[in-house]
Amino acid sequence: xxxxxxxxxxxxxxxxxxxxxxxxxxxxxxxxxxxxxxxxxxxxxxxxxxxxxxxxxxxxxxxxxxxxxxxxxxxxxxxxxxxxxxxxxxxxxxxxxxxxxxxxxxxxxxxxxxxxxxxxxxxxxxxxxxxxxxxxxxxxxxxxxxxxxxxxxxxxxxxxxxxxxxxxxxxxxxxxxxxxxxxxxxxxxxxxxxxxxxxxxxxxxxxxxxxxxxxxxxxxxxxxxxxxxxxxxxxxxxxxxxxxxxxxxxxxxxxxxxxxxxxxxxxxxxxxxxxxxxxxxxxxxxxxxxxxxxxxxxxxxxxxxxxxxxxxxxxxxxxxxxxxxxxxxxxxxxxxxxxxxxxxxxxxxxxxxxxxxxxxxxxxxxxx
Amino acid sequence: xxxxxxxxxxxxxxxxxxxxxxxxxxxxxxxxxxxxxxxxxxxxxxxxxxxxxxxxxxxxxxxxxxxxxxxxxxxxxxxxxxxxxxxxxxxxxxxxxxxxxxxxxxxxxxxxxxxxxxxxxxxxxxxxxxxxxxxxxxxxxxxxxxxxxxxxxxxxxxxxxxxxxxxxxxxxxxxxxxxxxxxxxxxxxxxxxxxxxxxxxxxxxxxxxxxxxxxxxxxxxxxxxxxxxxxxxxxxxxxxxxxxxxxxxxxxxxxxxxxxxxxxxxxxxxxxxxxxxxxxxxxxxxxxxxxxxxxxxxxxxxxxxxxxxxxxxxxxxxxxxxxxxxxxxxxxxxxxxxxxxxxxxxxxxxxxxxxxxxxxxxxxxxxx
Numbered sequence: 149x150x151x152x153x154x155x156x157x158x159x160x161x162x163x164x165x166x167x168x169x170x171x172x173x174x175x176x177x178x179x180x181x182x183x184x185x186x187x188x189x190x191x192x193x194x195x196x197x198x199x200x201x202x203x204x205x206x207x208x209x210x211x212x213x214x215x216x217x218x219x220x221x222x223x224x225x226x227x228x229x230x231x232x233x234x235x236x237x238x239x240x241x242x243x244x245x246x247x248x249x250x251x252x253x254x255x256x257x258x259x260x261x262x263x264x265x266x267x268x269x270x271x272x273x274x275x276x277x278x279x280x281x282x283x284x285x286x287x288x289x290x291x292x293x294x295x296x297x298x299x300x301x302x303x304x305x306x307x308x309x310x311x312x313x314x315x316x317x318x319x320x321x322x323x324x325x326x327x328x329x330x331x332x333x334x335x336x337x338x339x340x341x342x343x344x345x346x347x348x349x350x351x352x353x354x355x356x357x358x359x360x361x362x363x364x365x366x367x368x369x370x371x372x373x374x375x376x377x378x379x380x381x382x383x384x385x386x387x388x389x390x391x392x393x394x395x396x397x398x399x400x401x402x403x404x405x406x407x408x409x410x411x412x413x414x415x416x417x418x419x420x421x422x423x424x425x426x427x428x429x430x431x432x433x434x435x436x437x438x439x440x441x442x443x444x445x446x447x448x449x450x451x452x453x454x455x456x457x458x459x460x461x462x463x464x465x466x467x468x469x470x471x472x473x474x475x476x477x478x479x480x481x482x483x484x485x486x487x488x489x490x491x492x493x494x495x496x497x498x499x500x501x502x503x504x505x506x507x508x509x510x511x512x513x514x515x516x
Numbered sequence: 517x518x519x520x521x522x523x524x525x526x527x528x529x530x531x532x533x534x535x536x537x538x539x540x541x542x543x544x545x546x547x548x549x550x551x552x553x554x555x556x557x558x559x560x561x562x563x564x565x566x567x568x569x570x571x572x573x574x575x576x577x578x579x580x581x582x583x584x585x586x587x588x589x590x591x592x593x594x595x596x597x598x599x600x601x602x603x604x605x606x607x608x609x610x611x612x613x614x615x616x617x618x619x620x621x622x623x624x625x626x627x628x629x630x631x632x633x634x635x636x637x638x639x640x641x642x643x644x645x646x647x648x649x650x651x652x653x654x655x656x657x658x659x660x661x662x663x664x665x666x667x668x669x670x671x672x673x674x675x676x677x678x679x680x681x682x683x684x685x686x687x688x689x690x691x692x693x694x695x696x697x698x699x700x701x702x703x704x705x706x707x708x709x710x711x712x713x714x715x716x717x718x719x720x721x722x723x724x725x726x727x728x729x730x731x732x733x734x735x736x737x738x739x740x741x742x743x744x745x746x747x748x749x750x751x752x753x754x755x756x757x758x759x760x761x762x763x764x765x766x767x768x769x770x771x772x773x774x775x776x777x778x779x780x781x782x783x784x785x786x787x788x789x790x791x792x793x794x795x796x797x798x799x800x801x802x803x804x805x806x807x808x809x810x811x812x813x814x815x816x817x818x819x820x821x822x823x824x825x826x827x828x829x830x831x832x833x834x835x836x837x838x839x840x841x842x843x844x845x846x847x848x849x850x851x852x853x854x855x856x857x858x859x860x861x862x863x864x865x866x867x868x869x870x871x872x873x874x875x876x877x878x879x880x881x882x883x884x
Contacts, residue, residue, distance in 0.1 A: 213758070393715035
């Protein structure tokens with residue numbers, strides 16, 4: 149079997165940490181093996197640490213990042229519940245779709261794509277929603293929103309509203325403090341800043357959310373009562389729910405070990421420095437950044453494609469000539485934006501310089 | 517990192533094929549990379565071949581085996597639909613739970629655990645159900661049911677009823693002919709006879725089922741319209757739905773390549789021979805088999821625990837002294853049955869002899 153090597157600088161997956169690959173290929177353990185249960189418990193504890201939460205119900209769900217969004221709404225929305233969704237990109241749009249499937253009365257607060265969430269507008273959208281939902285790091289635009297400010301505003305008004313945050317592209321790449329931000333429900337994906345192959349959705353659920361959860365939600369696979377009985381155990385021990393994806397969890401555990409050893413502050417600084425250099429270099433090439441200044445994610449840079457350039461052709465040439473993958477834009481920006489990720493193991497200056505050099509060659513532009 | 521090696525002879529996961537492990541650790545590709553799309557298409561084609569189906573909608577779902585069951589009901593059940601479920605073990609019970617969450621009027625046909633599904637009783641349960649569901653290989657008891665006979669009977673009566681078959685523990689270990697059996701919807705898991713780590717649910721859906729699918733089902737993640745747009749593509753190319761678990765799919769592809777090279781007839785014969793030897797040897801040790809004679813799965817052997825033996829203690833000793841995992845019984849049989857799997861890469865005579873030797877030593881029984 150001939151392997152093909154890629155440098156994955158799109159919006160995810162990114163190249164895994166070497167520790168994650170070693171964990172993935174390690175001898176397989178059974179999902180009820182005491183050794184595996186130890187790995188699972190450590191994984192949950194490390195996820196709590198990265199998120200800055202004490203939530204007992206913090207675990208990797210058995211699906212890709214999107215299943216985290218599904219689990220969030222499936223376990224909290226009752227038909228007729230008002231859910232305010234801050235939409236400033238594709239994943240906000242998706243939240244509206246998912247929440248509506250569970251019967252939510254969705255109040256959608258649209259923002260211009262590329263701009264962060266406006267806390268005042270979100271708050272003004274409805275006086276007493278059951279849930280306020282927003283995306284921390286919009287993978288579709290490269291924009292960071294201030295979840296702490298949103299949480300403080302929501303909490304100041306009422307204790308009845310749950311705050312839901314999409315952290316797919318932030319967890320493992322930024323310092324987070326979910327509990328003091330007032331986040332009740334959050335999820336992520338392994339294939340972005342966590343530096344693991346796709347297939348798991350880290351998930352956390354506060355005690356406040358637990359008290360108001362939906363009993364026997366429509367989706368058996370994501371029923372938190374049943375999942376909790378396996379992950380947390382109980383008086384009668386751990387109850388089998390479904391076979392956990394043991395290899396992916398061992399891989400996530402290994403990557404989290406690497407991140408914790410390096411220290412989340414150092415990892416975040418590594419993401420910041422690599423992203424800053426990339427964004428500087430992109431502008432040196434005479435290209436324009438898409439996301440609003442002051443709200444740009446270092447781990448995901450969105451670039452406006454010049455009018456005279458064929459967006460897809462450049463991506464194809466990066467892939468064929470240099471083995472580098474970058475992403476198209478999302479939605480209406482498919483042909484007019486590129487998305488470049490420097491996430492997890494790829495949050496490095498050499499990756500930034502490599503991409504700038506290859507892109508400069510293809511565009512026939514030198515840095516000014 | 518010190519690795520722990522286990523011989524996984526429980527009801528799954530089993531030790532992966534070496535080809536599957538190599539595929540899992542291969543350099544990661546993006547989910548939209550043309551090279552990966554080639555791997556995905558080949559995987560779907562090989563799944564069709566193993567299942568004996570021409571269904572265009574045949575794909576690995578992004579979750580463990582149970583998500584296949586969820587997708588099956590989520591995309592076919594409308595509130596009030598009559599679903600007849602043949603229950604002869606834990607997974608039949610689970611089908612009733614899952615179908616009911618989507619609003620099905622469940623007609624449950626209970627069988628004694630350890631016995632195969634009785635086609636006449638299932639047929640007599642309701643004159644015109646929307647769906648008849650049964651488990652091909654009951655992982656909880658080690659029993660095979662005749663899905664071909666059930667399909668013929670269902671089809672002979674009406675063209676309006678869909679046949680749903682749980683193939684979690686059969687696909688990759690037995691010769692199957694889903695299309696001529698009349699199966700409309702089937703799912704499996706990768707961690708049993710397919711010899712891959714857990715995390716994917718192979719799934720197939722007939723054109724007849726497609727015509728009667730639920731539009732915009734409650735579960736966004738499992739919406740076959742959206743999944744199909746990525747897996748099958750369309751006039752506008754492939755639409756992104758969620759990030760496919762690329763490493764697991766590459767691993768499944770490698771295992772399927774191995775199975776197809778060996779030939780499914782030869783693979784099935786390997787399972788048959790290993791299971792036959794194990795079941796013979798277990799009886800030589802003076803132990804009794806649980807599943808009804810003539811309906812025993814070779815890949816999963818259920819054994820009655822002798823009255824004077826502590827079931828859990830024996831399993832613990834197998835694990836600690838020999839690194840061998842076997843399973844407890846399911847449900848009410850937790851303490852009175854052992855489940856021993858010889859699946860996928862473990863469907864070998866040496867594994868059967870190893871288990872018999874270790875079990876004989878622990879029980880202090882020699883073969884007679």
